[in-house]
Amino acid sequence: MLLPLSLVLLLCGHSCSVVSHPKPSCRYPPSQWCRSLEIAIQCKVLKQCMELRAVAPPPNAAPVSVSVFYQSLCPAWRHFLSQQLFPTWTMLRDILSVHLVPYSASKDVPSESFVPCQRQEPECSVNMIEACVVELTGASGLEIISCMESSADVVSAARACLHLYAPALSWASVQSCVNGSRGPLLVNRSGAAARALSPAPSHLPWVTFNGVYTDEQQDRAMSSLFTLVCQLYQGIKPPVCTGVPVHLDRGYC
Structure with a gap:
C-alpha cells in the first residue's frame, strides 16, 4: 500500500527523522520511498516503511x-x-x-x-x-x-x-x-x-x-x-476523509 508523504510524516513523528533527510544515494522523491522493497533499501528507510505498513489499515473495499x-x-x-x-x-x-x-x-x-x-x-x-x-x-x-x-x-x-x-x-x-x-x-x-x-x-x-x-x-x-x-468509497473512510485525528504513542528523550 502506498502512503502519502503527509501521512508518512504524521505517523513517523520525531522517531522517523531520517525519513525527512534522505541519503545522497536515494534517487527517488519521498512519495515513492515505500513503493517497493528495492527503493526502500536504496533510500535507507526500510525500517520506517515496514513500521508504516504495520500500522496502516488494510484496504477493505475496492478503490x-x-x-x-x-x-x-x-x-x-x-x-x-x-x-x-x-x-x-x-x-x-x-x-x-x-x-x-x-x-x-x-x-x-x-x-x-x-x-x-x-x-x-x-x-x-x-x-x-x-x-x-x-x-x-x-x-x-x-x-x-x-x-x-x-x-x-x-x-x-x-x-x-x-x-x-x-x-x-x-x-x-x-x-x-x-x-x-x-x-x-x-x-x-x-x-x-x-x-x-x-x-x-x-x-x-x-x-x-x-x-x-x-x-x-x-x-x-x-x-x-x-x-x-x-x-x-464504499469501505471504511480513512481519517483524512472523516477529519478524525490520528493519535500514536510517541517516545521522547
Missing part, C-alpha cells in the same frame, strides 16, 4: 476508479489536474485509482470517424509523450504528467520530470515509444476508447467514476473531487 479523458494542452485539463486531481490523489491514493487517457480529438468530424494522430501537430505530439509515459511508468505516471503540465513548456519539462519520479527509466525509452509505432498506437487506441463512451464526450476533461459518467459527478469533480471520492 474508487477515476478515468480522465483529456488533451494535454487544454487549459481546463491543466487546471483540473493541478487544483483537483493531483492534490486529491496525493491525499487519497490508498482508496483512489486514477487512469489517464490522453488522446487527440477533432471537432470537425463525426465522433465515430477515425482520425489518426499526427506527430507534427503540437498537441498530438505531447499526447503521445504522455501516453508513452503512462504506458512505461505505471503508478508514477500521474506524478510525472502533473510535473510536466505544471511547467510553462510541457515538452521541455518532460525529461526532468521523468528523471525525478522514475529515475530508473531512461528518457531514450520514452523517445523510442514516441518516435516508433507505439506512440501513435497508444493515442489512437485512447481515441477509440473515448469514442466508445456512452455518452460521448462533449467537452474535456471528461471524467468517469467506476466506468460511469454523469453530469452531476462531472460537475462535482471539477470543484470538489476530494469530497466526491470520499463519498464514493
Whole structure:
C-alpha cells in the first residue's frame, strides 16, 4: 500500500527523522520511498516503511476508479489536474485509482470517424509523450504528467520530470515509444476508447467514476473531487476523509 508523504510524516513523528533527510544515494522523491522493497533499501528507510505498513489499515473495499479523458494542452485539463486531481490523489491514493487517457480529438468530424494522430501537430505530439509515459511508468505516471503540465513548456519539462519520479527509466525509452509505432498506437487506441463512451464526450476533461459518467459527478469533480471520492468509497473512510485525528504513542528523550 502506498502512503502519502503527509501521512508518512504524521505517523513517523520525531522517531522517523531520517525519513525527512534522505541519503545522497536515494534517487527517488519521498512519495515513492515505500513503493517497493528495492527503493526502500536504496533510500535507507526500510525500517520506517515496514513500521508504516504495520500500522496502516488494510484496504477493505475496492478503490474508487477515476478515468480522465483529456488533451494535454487544454487549459481546463491543466487546471483540473493541478487544483483537483493531483492534490486529491496525493491525499487519497490508498482508496483512489486514477487512469489517464490522453488522446487527440477533432471537432470537425463525426465522433465515430477515425482520425489518426499526427506527430507534427503540437498537441498530438505531447499526447503521445504522455501516453508513452503512462504506458512505461505505471503508478508514477500521474506524478510525472502533473510535473510536466505544471511547467510553462510541457515538452521541455518532460525529461526532468521523468528523471525525478522514475529515475530508473531512461528518457531514450520514452523517445523510442514516441518516435516508433507505439506512440501513435497508444493515442489512437485512447481515441477509440473515448469514442466508445456512452455518452460521448462533449467537452474535456471528461471524467468517469467506476466506468460511469454523469453530469452531476462531472460537475462535482471539477470543484470538489476530494469530497466526491470520499463519498464514493464504499469501505471504511480513512481519517483524512472523516477529519478524525490520528493519535500514536510517541517516545521522547
